[in-house]
Amino acid sequence: AQSVTQPDIHITVSEGASLELRCNYSYGATPYLFWYVQSPGQGLQLLLKYFSGDTLVQGIKGFEAEFKRSQSSFNLRKPSVHWSDAAEYFCAVGAFSGGYNKLIFGAGTRLAVHP
Amino acid sequence: NAGVTQTPKFRILKIGQSMTLQCTQDMNHNYMYWYRQDPGMGLKLIYYSVGAGITDKGEVPNGYNVSRSTTEDFPLRLELAAPSQTSVYFCASSSIADEANEQFFGPGTRLTVL
Numbered sequence: 525a526q527s528v529t530q531p532d533i534h535i536t537v538s539e540g541a542s543l544e545l546r547c548n549y550s551y552g553a554t555p556y557l558f559w560y561v562q563s564p565g566q567g568l569q570l571l572l573k574y575f576s577g578d579t580l581v582q583g584i585k586g587f588e589a590e591f592k593r594s595q596s597s598f599n600l601r602k603p604s605v606h607w608s609d610a611a612e613y614f615c616a617v618g619a620f621s622g623g624y625n626k627l628i629f630g631a632g633t634r635l636a637v638h639p
Numbered sequence: 640n641a642g643v644t645q646t647p648k649f650r651i652l653k654i655g656q657s658m659t660l661q662c663t664q665d666m667n668h669n670y671m672y673w674y675r676q677d678p679g680m681g682l683k684l685i686y687y688s689v690g691a692g693i694t695d696k697g698e699v700p701n702g703y704n705v706s707r708s709t710t711e712d713f714p715l716r717l718e719l720a721a722p723s724q725t726s727v728y729f730c731a732s733s734s735i736a737d738e739a740n741e742q743f744f745g746p747g748t749r750l751t752v753l
Contacts, residue, residue: 533679556739567643567729567744568682575739614681618740625670625733625740626697629681 526551526619530630537605538638545600545633547615556618557598558627559589563611574598575618585609610637641665643745645730651751652720660715660748662730669735671713672697672742673705675726682729688713689735720752 527550537543549555556575560568572583579591589600598615615630646661664671669690674682684697688707702724704716713732717724727749731742 528681558741560744565747567746568731569744570741573739573741626684626687627682627740627742631679631681 526617526628528615528617528628528630530613530615530633532633533631534634534636536636536638539607540604543600543602543605543609543635545613545615545635547598547600547630548596549598549615549617550596551617551619557589557591558616558618559583559587559598559600560614560616561585561611562614562632568614571600571613605635605637607637607639610635643730643732643743645728645745645748647748648746649749651753652717653753654720654722656720657716657718658720658750660717660728660730660750662713662715662745663711664713664730664732664743665711666732666734666743667710668732668743669710670733670740670742671707672731672733673703673713673715674729674731675699675724676729676747677726685715685728717750722752724750725752726750 529548558573559571562568572581574581574591612632612634614632616627643664672687673685683699686705688694694705727747729747730745733742
């Protein structure tokens with residue numbers, strides 16, 4: 525069965541430090557992969573997505589993610605975190621199942637940023 | 640272009656009451672979805688629709704109903720509200736033309752059942 529694992533429930537970093545959020549997926553075919561961000565009290569905003577081509581994907585707000593098929597991973601990175609990046613981050617895999625394309629979400633990683 | 644809009648933003652219900660959560664999208668998307676988000680659980684799909692007049696169950700449909708009479712609207716109905724339905728509800732939509740099925744989310748409705 526398809527699944528997404530985000531091993532870190534909470535992460536705290538200092539402003540200006542680098543960031544890596546982990547995501548591992550289980551899917552039998554080439555996946556479509558997404559990272560969404562949810563600021564407090566807000567809906568989900570797409571940061572970036574991968575569905576083919578270059579395995580290093582650039583997104584909004586200075587984020588990037590790298591698809592590694594051999595490790596079934598799609599980790600999110602940012603070289604220098606800003607206080608406004610404090611939010612919850614969700615990794616998702618797109619899967620065709622039951623006759624439709626669906627998104628399977630990980631449980632999320634909550635990021636706190638210290639000044 | 641407002642994207643996906645949801646009303647209300649917040650609601651408190653008593654056990655056994657019913658209500659409808661509204662969702663509208665103005666992107667002419669074929670697909671629409673309802674999710675619930677519980678702490679530490681990510682998002683779980685309640686119902687989805689692939690077009691007007693067509694709906695189907697997701698992972699957690701019990702206690703909910705939907706309808707899709709137009710492309711734009713996809714209301715979610717709670718009958719006989721229970722404390723277990725306390726959650727944040729998100730509506731989303733996507734285009735049939737998008738192979739990757741990127742979904743666009745509304746701002747959510749926070750529901751408390753007491």
